[in-house]
Amino acid sequence: xxxxxxxxxxxxxxxxxxxxxxxxxxxxxxxxxxxxxxxxxxxxxxxxxxxxxxxxxxxxxxxxxxxxxxxxxxxxxxxxxxxxxxxxxxxxxxxxxxxxxxxxxxxxxxxxxxxxxxxxxxxxxxxxxxxxxxxxxxxxxxxxxxxxxxxxxxxxxxxxxxxxxxxxxxxxxxxxxxxxxxxxxxxxxxxxxxxxxxxxxxxxxxxxxxxxxxxxxxxxxxxxxxxxxxxxxxxxxxxxxxxxxxxxxxxxxxxxxxxxxxxxxxxxxxxxxxxxxxxxxxxxxxxxxxxxxxxxxxxxxxxxxxxxxxxxxxxxxxxxxxxxxxxxxxxxxxxxxxxxxxxxxxxxxxxxxxxxxxxxxxxxxxxxxxxxxxxxxxxxxxxxxxxxxxxxxxxxxxxxxxxxxxxxxxxxxxxxxxxxxxxxxxxxxx
Amino acid sequence: xxxxxxxxxxxxxxxxxxxxxxxxxxxxxxxxxxxxxxxxxxxxxxxxxxxxxxxxxxxxxxxxxxxxxxxxxxxxxxxxxxxxxxxxxxxxxxxxxxxxxxxxxxxxxxxxxxxxxxxxxxxxxxxxxxxxxxxxxxxxxxxxxxxxxxxxxxxxxxxxxxxxxxxxxxxxxxxxxxxxxxxxxxxxxxx
Numbered sequence: 001x002x003x004x005x006x007x008x009x010x011x012x013x014x015x016x017x018x019x020x021x022x023x024x025x026x027x028x029x030x031x032x033x034x035x036x037x038x039x040x041x042x043x044x045x046x047x048x049x050x051x052x053x054x055x056x057x058x059x060x061x062x063x064x065x066x067x068x069x070x071x072x073x074x075x076x077x078x079x080x081x082x083x084x085x086x087x088x089x090x091x092x093x094x095x096x097x098x099x100x101x102x103x104x105x106x107x108x109x110x111x112x113x114x115x116x117x118x119x120x121x122x123x124x125x126x127x128x129x130x131x132x133x134x135x136x137x138x139x140x141x142x143x144x145x146x147x148x149x150x151x152x153x154x155x156x157x158x159x160x161x162x163x164x165x166x167x168x169x170x171x172x173x174x175x176x177x178x179x180x181x182x183x184x185x186x187x188x189x190x191x192x193x194x195x196x197x198x199x200x201x202x203x204x205x206x207x208x209x210x211x212x213x214x215x216x217x218x219x220x221x222x223x224x225x226x227x228x229x230x231x232x233x234x235x236x237x238x239x240x241x242x243x244x245x246x247x248x249x250x251x252x253x254x255x256x257x258x259x260x261x262x263x264x265x266x267x268x269x270x271x272x273x274x275x276x277x278x279x280x281x282x283x284x285x286x287x288x289x290x291x292x293x294x295x296x297x298x299x300x301x302x303x304x305x306x307x308x309x310x311x312x313x314x315x316x317x318x319x320x321x322x323x324x325x326x327x328x329x330x331x332x333x334x335x336x337x338x339x340x341x342x343x344x345x346x347x348x349x350x351x352x353x354x355x356x357x358x359x360x361x362x363x364x365x366x367x368x369x370x371x372x373x374x375x376x377x378x379x380x381x382x383x384x385x386x387x388x389x390x391x392x393x394x395x396x397x398x399x400x401x402x403x404x405x406x407x408x409x410x411x412x413x414x415x416x417x418x419x420x421x422x423x424x425x426x427x428x429x430x
Numbered sequence: 431x432x433x434x435x436x437x438x439x440x441x442x443x444x445x446x447x448x449x450x451x452x453x454x455x456x457x458x459x460x461x462x463x464x465x466x467x468x469x470x471x472x473x474x475x476x477x478x479x480x481x482x483x484x485x486x487x488x489x490x491x492x493x494x495x496x497x498x499x500x501x502x503x504x505x506x507x508x509x510x511x512x513x514x515x516x517x518x519x520x521x522x523x524x525x526x527x528x529x530x531x532x533x534x535x536x537x538x539x540x541x542x543x544x545x546x547x548x549x550x551x552x553x554x555x556x557x558x559x560x561x562x563x564x565x566x567x568x569x570x571x572x573x574x575x576x577x578x579x580x581x582x583x584x585x586x587x588x589x590x591x592x593x594x595x596x597x598x599x600x601x602x603x604x605x606x607x608x609x610x611x612x613x614x615x616x617x618x619x620x621x
Contacts, residue, residue: 081601
């Protein structure tokens with residue numbers, strides 16, 4: 001039986017609400033955004049606090065994000081209710097050789113002195129001012145030197161990192177009609193997703209020289225609390241053995257349209273959205289036609305709701321995380337429940353029977369949303385209740401397992417962050 | 431907040447003897463009258479509830495609608511030197527406690543419907559915030575607090591309801607000094 005099992009609570013816990021924890025892109029550490037105006041860095045090897053980043057913000061730190069692909073230096077961005085974002089830096093001891101850190105972890109107690117030395121090495125690099133009210137979320141692009149921040153002021157700002165801790169505002173996007181609760185970058189394109197208090201999700205891209213909204217995703221009936229893209233290569237994970245022609249077609253289409261988008265909401269639902277591939281004829285004529293006419297059609301993207309995950313939460317879902325390694329999704333929220341889901345190809349027989357409504361139209365092989373939906377299904381594989389006692393969970397994510405108990409290369413754990421000020425690690429057994 | 435221009439200069443005031451109360455309150459010495467006094471933090475910032483979890487189990491049966499009413503009816507209206515109970519903003523009948531939705535869950539929900547004194551009360555959000563904050567601070571953490579405007583009583587009900595249900599907005603509001611001041615003044619009349 002698949003199961004979620006408590007592994008550890010990071011020590012010491014915070015005495016106030018904790019909002020979010022972000023695993024480092026390559027080191028075995030995790031940063032937690034706390035309402036006591038600090039960010040805490042915990043070790044994923046020992047589950048002990050390594051350092052506290054404080055003194056930079058006047059109000060709660062709501063969110064934090066690591067810069068990906070940083071070499072020799074860790075870069076953490078913090079977003080605060082004080083309307084500013086901070087950039088913090090620390091030289092990495094084993095710059096460029098993260099494996100070494102894993103190796104020393106086996107020496108119990110040996111790291112203590114080192115950890116103390118490291119304590120004050122976080123340097124405050126720069127503060128990003130501009131938002132009018134609380135910053136809710138921020139994210140670095142994995143493919144461009146861009147940082148996105150979002151705020152209660154209904155805007156999304158995109159900052160470009162120039163040299164020497166110099167960030168330049170390249171866009172202020174103001175299409176949302178309410179707080180922008182979350183932002184997330186596409187893993188391989190300079191495409192940004194944002195979720196809002198106005199119940200919608202917007203996608204943003206650069207159009208010639210200007211950033212603009214290229215898609216509006218409507219469907220949620222409440223605040224969108226979190227959005228996240230699928231990892232690259234999600235298609236391969238489903239496997240191709242014994243699948244039907246329809247399923248092969250679906251996988252080919254997914255390959256073409258790329259990673260999907262995951263969202264969760266106050267409305268308790270968790271939805272997956274996918275891009276509709278552009279018709280080849282359109283792009284062909286676009287090349288031949290006048291760019292000014294075709295520009296917008298090329299720029300705009302059509303995204304549709306592909307499916308919803310099984311509805312198992314009793315109240316608002318605050319966080320979802322899509323494992324880049326396994327394709328599994330984890331969700332958590334106000335009801336204190338952590339749930340893991342898995343996508344499976346339906347057996348061919350099942351897919352056919354589920355396709356009945358489509359077949360009855362008399363047209364075989366017509367690709368509709370309904371038909372596509374029936375080719376795969378998401379199932380709950382494990383869940384656990386009261387995971388932070390009676391408290392709400394504000395965030396959950398997958399993180400690489402780095403403690404001594406790691407059972408296999410590439411094992412992932414779950415990390416949940418709660419109103420009780422605790423960050424907890426959980427193992428997941430498939 | 432514009433406290434100068436009152437939205438409702440002449441509100442209806444209920445007679446204190448008409449307000450609901452628990453008859454045996456005075457007799458029940460084992461029911462600690464000051465049960466929640468010690469739980470009231472002096473500051474409205476996020477509270478560490480972890481120390482409450484042991485009391486939590488014992489007090490499970492003790493919290494009913496009347497008790498919730500007693501916690502919030504004495505909150506002062508930000509416009510008038512009157513309590514929300516005496517203004518009829520809070521009534522016992524509009525407080526409901528829902529038990530955990532499943533045997534696996536330990537979370538109960540307290541729902542409070544507010545009746546604003548006028549249909550366009552600009553201070554409705556602040557009143558709602560005061561009620562929400564009071565309950566978040568006074569009730570054990572196993573309670574989810576749902577404060578809403580009673581249907582058909584306010585033009586801006588949906589907007590206010592959405593704000594009050596948004597934990598992030600409530601948390602941020604409680605770090606806003608001027609709002610905290612208003613809420614503290616409202617809650618100062620609570621026992």
